[in-house]
Amino acid sequence: MTTQELPFAHGTAPPLAARLRCTPEDFVVEEILGYDADGNGEHALLWVEKRGANTDWLARELAKFAGVPPLAVGYAGLKDRHAVTRQAFTVQLAGKPDPDWSAFPHENVKVLAATRHGRKLKRGALRGNRFVLVLREAQGERERAEQVLAAIAARGVPNYFGEQRFGREGGNLEQARAMFAGRRVDRDKRGFLLSAARSQIFNDVLAVRVERGTWDAQLDGEIWSLAGSRSWFGPEPYNDVLAQRLAKGDIHPSGPLWGQGEPPTAGEAGELEREVAATHDDLARGIAAARMDQERRPLRLLPKDLRWRWLADDALELSFELPAGAYATVVAREVAASA
Numbered sequence: 001m002t003t004q005e006l007p008f009a010h011g012t013a014p015p016l017a018a019r020l021r022c023t024p025e026d027f028v029v030e031e032i033l034g035y036d037a038d039g040n041g042e043h044a045l046l047w048v049e050k051r052g053a054n055t056d057w058l059a060r061e062l063a064k065f066a067g068v069p070p071l072a073v074g075y076a077g078l079k080d081r082h083a084v085t086r087q088a089f090t091v092q093l094a095g096k097p098d099p100d101w102s103a104f105p106h107e108n109v110k111v112l113a114a115t116r117h118g119r120k121l122k123r124g125a126l127r128g129n130r131f132v133l134v135l136r137e138a139q140g141e142r143e144r145a146e147q148v149l150a151a152i153a154a155r156g157v158p159n160y161f162g163e164q165r166f167g168r169e170g171g172n173l174e175q176a177r178a179m180f181a182g183r184r185v186d187r188d189k190r191g192f193l194l195s196a197a198r199s200q201i202f203n204d205v206l207a208v209r210v211e212r213g214t215w216d217a218q219l220d221g222e223i224w225s226l227a228g229s230r231s232w233f234g235p236e237p238y239n240d241v242l243a244q245r246l247a248k249g250d251i252h253p254s255g256p257l258w259g260q261g262e263p264p265t266a267g268e269a270g271e272l273e274r275e276v277a278a279t280h281d282d283l284a285r286g287i288a289a290a291r292m293d294q295e296r297r298p299l300r301l302l303p304k305d306l307r308w309r310w311l312a313d314d315a316l317e318l319s320f321e322l323p324a325g326a327y328a329t330v331v332a333r334e335v336a337a338s339a
Contacts, residue, residue, distance in 0.1 A: 002170060003163040003333075006203060007210045010151045010334050015144035018135035018316065018336035020329075024052050026134040027083035029328070031076060032321065034127035041118030043074075043090040044098055051108040054081045058109060059089065066091050066099050074121035077129075077324065080164070086112070090121040128304075128321055131328040135316045135336050145316070145335055149308050157334050158206050158215050159252075159301035161199035162327030172196035173283075180286030194290055197283040198257045205255045205276045206299050216300045218246065218253065221267025225254040225298040228323065232296040235266045252298035258287045259294040301326050 008014065021027050037045040044066075050058055059073040066072075072092035079085040101111035138145075166172050176193040179185050185193065209215040223234045224242070227250055236242075245251045256263045256273050263273050277284045303320035311317050318335070322328060 003160065003166070003203070004338075006158070006160055006207050008334055009155070009158050009210055009215060010148045011144075014140075014333065014335055014337045015148055016135065016138045016140035016142075016316070016336040017339040018138035018140075018314075019339045020133060020135055020332060020336070021082050022134075022136045024082055024084050026136065027080060027328075028085070028132040029079055029083055030086040030130045031079075031088055032127045032129060033076065033088055033125070037115035037117040039116055041116050042094050043092050043117045043120055044101075045115050045117035045121070046089045046091065046101065046111050047086065047113040048089055049084065049086045049110045049112055050079075051084050052081060053106070053108055055079050055085075055087070061106065061109075062089055062091055062104075065104055066093065067096070068092060068094070076121055076123060076126040088121055088126075090117060090119070092120060124324060126324050128323045128326075129328075130319070130321045132317065132319045133328060133332055134311065135318070135332065136314065137339055138314045138316050138336060139339070140336075142310075146308070148335055149306065149318075152303065152331065152334060153306045155216060156249075156300045156302040157331055158210050159298050159326060160203050160206060160330045162329045164327070164329075165199045166196050167192075173200055176286065177282055180282060180289070194287060194292060197280075197287055198259075198292070201258045201277055201280050201283060201287075202255050202297055204280070205273055208272060208276060209253075209255075209299060214253070216246075216253065218242070219267070219269040219272070221265050221269040221271075223254045223263075223265050223269070223296055224251040225296055226251060227298070227302075230295075232264075235264070235269070249302050252300040254296040255299050257295040257297055258284055259292040260288040261294055263294050264296075297325075301330065303331055306331075 055078045059075055060070050063070045063073045074090040079087055101114050104111050172193055173196055176197040179193050218238050221235045223232050225232045232254055265273055303322060306320040308318050
């Protein structure tokens with residue numbers, strides 16, 4: 001399934017049709033690192049706002065401006081190009097003085113703050129992201145849309161991988177299949193293609209559980225993901241304690257990030273995952289041959305502090321916080337289809 005075809009949790013179709021990203025200002029992302037700069041060290045920790053710019057491009061431009069190699073620049077995550085984003089970068093200066101960051105020569109980029117720090121920022125080293133989205137030219141059932149938003153605030157949404165993971169028109173999957181068939185690719189691209197293959201299997205497992213109404217409920221043989229971490233446990237007998245933790249959002253049902261060997265699920269959950277993986281046998285075998293380990297990802301995504309307001313009769317603003325690795329577009333898709 002493409003991401004547009006994946007089943008919805010809060011109705012058979014979204015209550016609205018709308019346009020997202022009419023301008024970059026309609027998609028605002030702000031990283032939450034979860035810690036402050038330590039004030040010392042050979043790295044400059046930069047807080048940067050960019051508009052309509054690619055993260056990799058900006059990292060290279062920061063390196064060029066500081067007179068250091070590209071590998072001296074670190075960042076926690078790739079951010080959407082067609083957006084306004086505020087995110088952190090580190091630049092290793094290794095005895096060099098700080099350049100005048102206010103003179104950075106790109107009009108769509110502002111260095112908002114710079115502080116010394118002791119470590120390079122690594123990929124994935126953030127707590128989450130805050131989003132403010134504006135859905136414009138919204139048409140449809142306004143009252144139903146607010147009911148869906150209330151349901152999302154209470155129950156969350158399926159934690160699908162967004163379409164960004166799969167490349168333009170899903171091209172990353174075809175490239176992954178070609179790579180598994182023997183085509184050589186460079187090391188950086190190989191990682192993207194392996195991630196796309198794992199994401200496809202995960203999304204299809206989750207889609208089956210959405211269709212069966214078990215994306216936020218327990219199945220026999222379940223593996224549980226701990227909220228806010230990459231840890232998981234199980235399977236174990238379901239009991240009142242697990243039920244209470246599930247209701248509070250402390251744990252979530254999980255799905256497979258496919259790897260070598262058998263998934264850790266058992267019973268009904270394990271059978272479902274193996275059946276779905278068998279429909280993507282070329283992807284599953286390629287991932288296993290790459291010696292990736294079996295890992296887990298929560299099936300349920302609970303947006304934090306979800307709020308909404310109508311800026312006009314046809315403009316709906318959504319704001320919320322998501323953990324690292326989650327996609328704002330999978331929240332918005334439950335409310336509005338692309339117009």
